[in-house]
Amino acid sequence: MAAVAPGAPGALAGLRVLDLSRVLAGPWCSQLLADLGADVVKVERPGSGDDTRAWGPPWLARDDGEDGGGESAYFLSANRNKRSLTADLAQPDGQRLVRELALRADVLIENFKVGDLARYGLDYDSLKALNPRLVYCSITGFGQTGPYAQRPGYDFLMQGMGGLMSITGRPAGEPGAGPLKVGVALTDVMTGLYASVAVLAAIERRHSSGTGQYIDLALLDVQVAALANQASSYLVGGQVPQRMGNAHPSIVPYQDFPTADGHMIVTVGNDSQFAAFAAVLGRPGWAQDERFATNPQRVRHRVELIALIRDITATRSTDDWVAAMEVAKVPCGPINTLDRVFANPQVRARGMQIEMPHAQAAAVPLVGNPIRLSESPVDYRRAPPTLGQHTDDVLADWLALDAPAIDELRRRGIV
Secondary structure, eight states: OBOOOOOSOOTTTTOEEEEEOOSSHHHHHHHHHHHTTOEEEEEEOTTTOSGGGGOOSSBOOOTTSOSOTTOBHHHHTTOTTEEEEEOOTTSHHHHHHHHHHHHTOSEEEEOOOTTGGGGGTOSHHHHHHHOTTOEEEEEESSOSSSTTTTSOOOHHHHHHHTSTGGGSSBOTTSTTBSOOOOSSOHHHHHHHHHHHHHHHHHHHHHHHHSOOOEEEEEHHHHHHHTTHHHHHHHHHHOOOOOOOTTOOSSOSSEEEEEETTEEEEEEOOSHHHHHHHHHHTTOGGGGTOTTTSSHHHHHHTHHHHHHHHHHHHTTSOHHHHHHHHHHTTOOEEEOOOHHHHHHOHHHHHTTOEEEEEETTEEEEEEEOOOOOOSSSOOOOOOOOOOTTTTHHHHHHHHHOOOHHHHHHHHHTTOO
């Protein structure tokens, strides 16, 4: 488990981000920016906060022995390194307060329904007039334009509408056949990553132009873009891809295989790897067999070859096969459950599990950031915040409000 210690100033140190988003896509973006050093202030609804605070169990185990406390594992996954401020946007003074924060921000991230923030005077046009350098990122299900712009959108819906589920799952005719979603909210995560790239591009452009800009990101657009080679294959070849289980449409063998005690994954990427794979299986002649010698031929004879391989792999354990394939330099590995993932020596060596002290617990376990920067490394400064934990700090830091002024806002229910 990786130790957490302060390091050099992050790559984005000095960048101020006002995060009006909730759930996953927007918070994933702002957490990445925060990990890289940005000062991210998360604005939440008083009393309830981000929807995902209630998305449990499981809950963080508190030091006082009570369960829950609003700190769900889901919320903890996407809100590290942020400060939480509560503000009531239903009240004019709450809107005014957030507007003042936006005037001091470099970046604003939001995922309200199209047009919702205009009624608060917090839309891009309103804030641009006051802060021309602001980079404003809107994340919605379908984008700001088009016939579906007013529709709400969620990850699961986008996995279906954007084609991902049509190519995920067992093929027709097999047991368990049918479309399946991916096991995590992948469209949300990818949208968060695209959003962070867009924000950084806009900040870089601001260095030369002196002005910010508006970013319109849609979950559906991202899902379509992330179809990658599958989309390209359809556009070029005109054939609608079908579900293939764990097989690859263009590479064979590149899938899971049964073993004596479970399953393993083999990812043969070229003909020389296939020759080595065939040798480990005890079938070196396959490398010269005209049906299997080249990848295009293996794709054509997929059904025949896979059946032959399955008969052999089922005779030995996963660990035996993985060890033999590693010696032969054939890419191969087990299908790990999450307990095995976090016990894996490579995952541990790379520091992908961390612990941070938390306001309600001695420590909270979190997944580490995979980015490795040599001169401005990721810094784990703050655990995911409790609701409104930093309201006073942010108002004093960003707006220079003193204690009596903050107390008055609290008395009036603004924060």
